Amino acid sequence: MKLRKYLVLALAVIMVFATTATASAKADASWDAAKGTAVIDGQMDDVYTAAQEMKMEAVSDGEADGTKASAWATYDADAFYIFVQVEDSQLNDTNANAYEKDSIELRFVNNGQNVQAYAVSETFDQNYGAEVKVLKTDIGYNVEYKIPYTTADGSVKFSLQVNACSDGKRNCTLHTNEDLANAWQNSDIFETLVFSDKEVAADTSADDAAAETADEAVETVADEATTEVPDTGVVSFGLVFGVGAAVSAVGAVVSKRKK
Numbered sequence: 001m002k003l004r005k006y007l008v009l010a011l012a013v014i015m016v017f018a019t020t021a022t023a024s025a026k027a028d029a030s031w032d033a034a035k036g037t038a039v040i041d042g043q044m045d046d047v048y049t050a051a052q053e054m055k056m057e058a059v060s061d062g063e064a065d066g067t068k069a070s071a072w073a074t075y076d077a078d079a080f081y082i083f084v085q086v087e088d089s090q091l092n093d094t095n096a097n098a099y100e101k102d103s104i105e106l107r108f109v110n111n112g113q114n115v116q117a118y119a120v121s122e123t124f125d126q127n128y129g130a131e132v133k134v135l136k137t138d139i140g141y142n143v144e145y146k147i148p149y150t151t152a153d154g155s156v157k158f159s160l161q162v163n164a165c166s167d168g169k170r171n172c173t174l175h176t177n178e179d180l181a182n183a184w185q186n187s188d189i190f191e192t193l194v195f196s197d198k199e200v201a202a203d204t205s206a207d208d209a210a211a212e213t214a215d216e217a218v219e220t221v222a223d224e225a226t227t228e229v230p231d232t233g234v235v236s237f238g239l240v241f242g243v244g245a246a247v248s249a250v251g252a253v254v255s256k257r258k259k
Ligand SMILES: [Ca+2]
Pocket: 038, 039, 040, 041, 042, 043, 044, 045, 144
């Protein structure tokens, strides 16, 4: 009997350490963007599958409300691309403030300038010629960015924020690390997106799971291209926006599940 007690205790200790070890990524993290050009359609291209998954599990500014998000990035000679997948069962955009609607905020340093990415619709400010696409899904919404850049050092400083909202208010924000809660006002704490050599092999077989996902994505977009037209126009909130790219999920095109 004593032995069993010790076993239970040992298991408990192991579980505690295991939980601690996986709690969150480290602060000031670097994330690998893969080589590849993405199509800005709100669907996850095959090229993203070679990139490091950026899980946004750090909860700030309130209590977790069940919203989950991950992001992946790629780059080519002209731009970098970020795809954000959000699981959110209660999409809401009734609050007047952009940051209190379900939305994504992207910030990055381009050529020494901190570029704020903030808009509340599918469209965007053209200052940097960026493209952004929001797509509602059966589990929440996706956001995809194309951001031309002028950096030449193989990386870019950036931060992503999910505003998780319901019933007209923001419940919390999600980041890759808790220290990014203040990134909206402090670019010194941004993380690093590294333009790595990772890339999807050119001869990816057709039965590859990622390839199937990409195929489905293309079909879904073709099927749903003409559904609801989102609101247009960038709304600014007194900040200087280089690229408008935080986008409301609610007014976006609806993507039905492919059965
Ligand atoms: Ca895409």
